[in-house]
Amino acid sequence: MDPETKRLLALTGGILVLASIAGYLLSRRATTDSSRATIANLNARIRSWWVMAAIFSATILLGPTFTTVLFAALSFLAMREFITLNRTDRADHEVLFWAFFVILPLHYFLVGIGWYGMFTIFIPVYAFVFIPFRRVLTGETHNFLASTSRIQWALLICVYAVSHMPMILRLPLRGYEGENAKLLFFFVLTVQLSDVLQYVWGKTCGKHPVAPQVSPHKTWEGTVGGILSTVLVSTLLWWATPFQPWQAALMALLVCLAGFFGGLVLSAIKRDLGAKDWGNTIAGHGGFLDRIDSLCFAAPLFFHITGFCFGTGMDPRPPAWLLEWIGR
């Protein structure tokens, strides 16, 4: 493990230790029932953070294959929540089977072998075309457009967008060969820290809601305070990335804004479906999709902008062994 990775892990551990101490002190000071409930939820969140940070750090250290498998599992669980809340009907059943058990594994297989050309188009082209083809075979025309769109969105958000995170490990960057795990860590840390700091700023001095109909707890104070303080912290982490400090600041600002809008968009979808949380698997947070909502939209943007500005170009050709295998 190189010293920079150690410093990133130590920093994450340090933040969590501080959060746990703060949570403990707050729980001793809470007097009213509502503040006790808030602090209990806060502490549940912090405990879940320990688990999530441990799993994420361990898989990153284990290498790209493990990271790909972790994100494939995350996509599976997120899509499961997404489809469960969407009232899909009988005619969608076979299409959904394909989405969960064929399209998702195949897409992550492409991530695993690093075939960039097929990775970028597999879901937007092949799956996009296949889903209405399979659905039309059922002969059911009721809700046809809505149903196929829901499944296409599910794949785009939960699988395609999420898979750009493990793909960061394969991005060739100038003067940064073999160090991409730190960039993935930087990205996830920035987006999640932004979520946490927006929550902290919002709870302590939030007054004016940003979008009361979509997400009543998001305030201007929380959003601006959270994003600015995250940009500050992430800029100080520039040494772990291929960026200069000012570039790190701009990239952090970009992913915080994308994360903020991503969270809002998924809240809007959730409200459209009449739910408060996507699930109840992660104590204090809700479902998997509640935790990764802001990562979903930020990941493809971060991947492509970093690749465009700092990359040496992804190779779209299939891997050599595949060409050999099909005899070309």
Add this chain to the structure above:
Amino acid sequence: MRSILAAIMRLVTGVRRLPALPHADGPAVYFANHASHMDFAVVWAALPDEERERTRPAAAEDYWNATKLRRCVACQLFRAILIPRREVTRANHPAERLAAALEAGCSVILFPEGTRSENGETGEFKSGLYHLAKRHPEIPLVPVHLENLSRILPKGSLLPVPLIAQAHFRTPIHIEAGESKPVFLARARAALEDPVAP
């Protein structure tokens, strides 16, 4: 073995285990809406460990007794009570077999619709639940509303889709003295459907 199987069922379907029994201790009749082949295993997996050990699902004899494998799964693994659906006589009456299990101190799981629903809606109840309640009016009848099972493994499909299932255990009901069959069955069905019904 059985508790491992139940844990796998919960992991696969996302069903949560009940923290406590919905009724006072003692045998109970769990009745649920029927949408998929997995239904009885889902109710069974959601029960607390001790209760699960003494709970026996009712299963259709014509299906579960048809091959050796099915018979083994139903009778050895789940200790199912096989219920004839056709050619019911006084000697092999389903209520008799279920009542015998209750009298032996077991709880039972049964699906009063008698068959899986085609469209996810709960169908009309057959009379089995009424006869059982009439014989043992003291035993609590626990409505269990299963959600999303018709989307996970619908009738007519062999391919499961991994959605999150839910088993809602409602407030237990009892048959009232002199309650007629249609009134009781309608009340039982309403208790299953509506979370606030008694």
